[in-house]
Amino acid sequence: MNASQPSISPGDGAPAFSPLYRQIKALLLQSLQQGEWKPGEVIPSEIELAARFRVSQGTVRKAIDELAADNLLVRRQGRGTFVATHAEQQVQYRFLRLQPDSGATMAGEGPAERDFVACKRQRAGAQIARALGLRTGEQVLQARRVLRFAGVPTILEDLWLPGGPFKGLTVERLSGYHGPMYALFESEFGVRMVRADEKLRAVLPDPQQAKLLAVDPGTPLLSVERIAYTYNDTPMELRRGLYRTDTHHYRNQLG
Amino acid sequence: MNASQPSISPGDGAPAFSPLYRQIKALLLQSLQQGEWKPGEVIPSEIELAARFRVSQGTVRKAIDELAADNLLVRRQGRGTFVATHAEQQVQYRFLRLQPDSGATMAGEGPAERDFVACKRQRAGAQIARALGLRTGEQVLQARRVLRFAGVPTILEDLWLPGGPFKGLTVERLSGYHGPMYALFESEFGVRMVRADEKLRAVLPDPQQAKLLAVDPGTPLLSVERIAYTYNDTPMELRRGLYRTDTHHYRNQLG
DNA sequence: CAGTGGTCTAGACCACTGG
DNA sequence: CAGTGGTCTAGACCACTGC
Numbered sequence: 117m118n119a120s121q122p123s124i125s126p127g128d129g130a131p132a133f134s135p136l137y138r139q140i141k142a143l144l145l146q147s148l149q150q151g152e153w154k155p156g157e158v159i160p161s162e163i164e165l166a167a168r169f170r171v172s173q174g175t176v177r178k179a180i181d182e183l184a185a186d187n188l189l190v191r192r193q194g195r196g197t198f199v200a201t202h203a204e205q206q207v208q209y210r211f212l213r214l215q216p217d218s219g220a221t222m223a224g225e226g227p228a229e230r231d232f233v234a235c236k237r238q239r240a241g242a243q244i245a246r247a248l249g250l251r252t253g254e255q256v257l258q259a260r261r262v263l264r265f266a267g268v269p270t271i272l273e274d275l276w277l278p279g280g281p282f283k284g285l286t287v288e289r290l291s292g293y294h295g296p297m298y299a300l301f302e303s304e305f306g307v308r309m310v311r312a313d314e315k316l317r318a319v320l321p322d323p324q325q326a327k328l329l330a331v332d333p334g335t336p337l338l339s340v341e342r343i344a345y346t347y348n349d350t351p352m353e354l355r356r357g358l359y360r361t362d363t364h365h366y367r368n369q370l371g
Numbered sequence: 372m373n374a375s376q377p378s379i380s381p382g383d384g385a386p387a388f389s390p391l392y393r394q395i396k397a398l399l400l401q402s403l404q405q406g407e408w409k410p411g412e413v414i415p416s417e418i419e420l421a422a423r424f425r426v427s428q429g430t431v432r433k434a435i436d437e438l439a440a441d442n443l444l445v446r447r448q449g450r451g452t453f454v455a456t457h458a459e460q461q462v463q464y465r466f467l468r469l470q471p472d473s474g475a476t477m478a479g480e481g482p483a484e485r486d487f488v489a490c491k492r493q494r495a496g497a498q499i500a501r502a503l504g505l506r507t508g509e510q511v512l513q514a515r516r517v518l519r520f521a522g523v524p525t526i527l528e529d530l531w532l533p534g535g536p537f538k539g540l541t542v543e544r545l546s547g548y549h550g551p552m553y554a555l556f557e558s559e560f561g562v563r564m565v566r567a568d569e570k571l572r573a574v575l576p577d578p579q580q581a582k583l584l585a586v587d588p589g590t591p592l593l594s595v596e597r598i599a600y601t602y603n604d605t606p607m608e609l610r611r612g613l614y615r616t617d618t619h620h621y622r623n624q625l626g
Numbered sequence: 627c628a629g630t631g632g633t634c635t636a637g638a639c640c641a642c643t644g645g
Numbered sequence: 646c647a648g649t650g651g652t653c654t655a656g657a658c659c660a661c662t663g664c
Contacts, residue, residue, distance in 0.1 A: 133660075135633055161649060172635045177650085185440075187626055193650045194642035211625045312625040317616035318573035318591035336573035336591035342625075361572035368623055370466045370567040370597075371442055388641075390652055416630060427654045432631085448631045449661035 140169055140179035148188060148199060149347040155201035155302045159189070162197075188310065202309070203299035211298070211312055211344070214271065214364050228263045228271075233328070235259040235287035237279065244276050247343055247354040255279030259290060262328055269329050270364060275355040281307055298344075307352055312344040316366065325358055338366055395424055395434040403443060403454060404602040410456035410557045414444070417452075443565065457564065458554035465553070466567055466599070469526065469619050483518045483526075488583070490514040490542035492534065499531050502598055502609040510534030514545060517583055524584050525619060530610040536562055553599075562607055567599040571621065580613055593621055 144159075153159045162180065166173045180197055183189040190198045202210060238258050245252045256276050263271040277285065282305055293300045301307045317339040326333040337358045344353040359366065399414075408414045417435065421428045435452055438444040445453045457465060495503065495511045503511065511531050518526035532540065537560055548555045556562045572594040581588040592613045599608040614621065 135659095137633075163649085174636085175634060178633085180650095191650065192643085194644080194648080196643095196649060213623075213625075314623045314625060316571060316593065316621040316623065318593040318614075319616075320589075320591055334575075334589070336575055338571065338573040338593075359573075361574075366571040368468075368569040368571065370468075370569060390640095392652075418630085429655085430653060433652085435631095446631065447662085449629080449663080451630060451662095 136171060137175045137178040137182075140165075140171060140176060141182055143169065144179055144183060145188070145347065151306060153199050155199050155308055156203060157199050158196040159199065186310075201299065202296045202302060209296070211309070211342070213366050213368060214359050215367050216265070216364050228265055229267070230291070231262045231264070232287050232291045233260040233262065235285070235290060238276075240276075244354060247351060248276065248278050249351050250278055257282055257285055259287070261290075265364075268360075268363070270360045272325055272328050272358045273355055274357075275353060277353055281305055281352065301352075307346055309344045309352065310346055312342050315341045317341075319358070321358060329358065329360060331360065335360075335362070337361070340366070391426060392430045392433040392437075395420075395426060395431060396437055398424065399434060399438060400443070400602065406561060408454050410454050410563055411458060412454050413451040414454065441565075455563075456554065457551045457557060464551070466564070466597070468621050468623060469614050470622050471520070471619050483520055484522070485546070486517045486519070487542050487546045488515040488517065490540070490545060493531075495531070499609060502606060503531065503533050504606050505533060512537055512540055514542070516545075520619075523615075523618070525615045527580055527583050527613040528610055529612075530608060532608055536560055536607065556607075562601055564599045564607065565601055567597050570596045572596075574613070576613060584613065584615060586615065590615075590617070592616070595621070 144165075147153060147159075159165075160168070162173050162176050165176045165180075169176065180189060180191070184191050184197075187200055190200050192198065236258055238256050239253045240248065240250050240256045242252050244250075244256060245254060248256065250256070256279055258274065258276050260272070260274050262269050263273070282301075285305070289304070290297070290300070298309045301309065318336050319339040321329065321331065321333060321335065321337055323333060325337075326335070329337070331337070338361050340355075340357040340359060342353070342355040342357070343351050344355065346352045399420075402408060402414075414420075415423070417428050417431050420431045420435075424431065435444060435446070439446050439452075442455055445455050447453065491513055493511050493513050494508045495505050497507050499505075499511060500507045500509060505511070511534055513529065513531050515527070515529045517524050518528070537556075540560070544559070545552070545555070553564045556564065573591050574594040576584065576586065576588060576590065576592055578588055580592075581590070584592070586592070593616050595610075595612040595614060597608070597610040597612070598606050599610065601607045
């Protein structure tokens with residue numbers, strides 16, 4: 117990497133030109149992905165990184181700015197720049213948009229009570245395999261749980277994880293852990309969820325689902341299908357949730 | 372405004388210190404809000420603005436960067452910086468997250484067919500008034516429409532607008548306009564919607580709603596309540612939508 | 627070719643944190 | 646008080662647009 121020589125690749129498909137700070141960003145991403153710095157840890161100071169990449173501090177700064185905007189890094193003035201993590205109280209339910217209809221925050225209701233109904237190995241069907249980027253028949257872990265708030269069952273979730281990265285995950289491990297599930301994935305399996313896509317629908321529960329949520333089978337429920345991704349847009353989790361929306365709602369901000 | 376003299380206000384409530392570029396940002400926002408530059412128009416170049424505010428180009432740049440991140444401005448290299456608008460083909464359905472289950476984009480289905488069922492003046496009830504920041508009994512406009520895609524009724528929307536800013540809006544005006552409704556609001560009433568909050572629920576339609584959407588009354592539908600805001604976090608529209616999710620889904624990206 | 631935004635640098639100084 | 650990120654400046658040069 118040389119300041120006066122950004123590596124241009126003319127004739128490329130899409131980006132005929134990549135500015136230096138994006139190349140630095142890519143290198144930082146690579147370090148994150150390879151675990152050089154773990155979630156929650158500090159990364160080297162801007163000055164150190166500038167020296168390492170033989171680039172000005174301003175260029176490193178711009179690369180870090182983008183990674184911070186992507187929620188991969190967190191800047192803290194006077195302290196340093198940290199690798200983002202799901203294991204912090206402040207951002208407990210980072211990917212959960214369900215809120216009680218009363219103004220109260222989700223955390224305000226106290227931590228959810230979690231009951232894991234199952235956790236078992238399976239061979240991936242075509243649909244699951246496609247969502248997780250696996251081949252049909254590869255091993256996946258499947259788990260089901262119910263979340264209760266103030267004693268009321270509110271969310272029923274099924275989730276599928278690729279068997280390889282999550283080898284050794286058991287229902288005991290899941291049940292015994294208190295804190296965000298994605299924090300467990302980080303610390304125990306080195307898998308950090310970076311972003312997710314959700315598809316929402318209104319549906320009616322089947323009898324078993326209705327029973328688990330303690331609602332009448334005619335109650336409309338919000339179906340939330342989520343695919344969560346690690347670095348590099350690699351899908352690492354498929355989750356299908358059923359949310360009760362009689363006392364809660366799904367909140368979304370459009371900018 | 373002076374480069375060497377950022378106006379610090381010690382003893383303030385929250386921000387004991389406001390950097391220069393944020394003060395510039397506030398001034399630019401004020402100009403946008405007062406209509407000095409209208410949606411779709413170019414704003415002065417960075418160099419001009421730097422001279423006007425007696426600040427370096429870099430400082431103006433950072434202010435504009437934030438406004439662009441907020442989708443209030445759009446930068447176009449080689450051309451200039453423009454005031455964002457809803458009247459552009461590229462971002463036709465900026466606030467509509469419903470997509471057909473097939474990979475196709477919404478626009479790919481061709482423009483929606485719109486039928487306005489009603490548009491009338493009302494006195495705001497307590498709920499509507501609160502959502503729009505009005506007093507109970509103030510005049511509001513209420514409209515209802517059905518959106519069809521490929522002939523299939525898919526969305527039923529009720530919307531409420533404050534009577535003051537939207538004086539003169541009629542069902543003819545709405546029906547005769549082709550293009551995003553928010554673009555009409557910009558050009559005809561000088562109201563630019565900047566952001567919106569949505570609350571989603573799964574519900575069952577009442578008989579009238581079911582009839583308008585041509586579905587069985589037992590069909591679960593996605594209820595989307597939206598409050599849209601102009602500059603300054605002023606609410607300017609309440610919208611209640613019912614979406615069919617048998618052929619479409621609501622897509623959300625979590626970062 | 628002039629004008630615009632985009633990148634990169636170097637250096638000075640400020641605000642915040644922790645020992 | 647040393648070290649970190651945050652702000653601001655000034656100047657050089659690059660990439661893109663339109664005339």
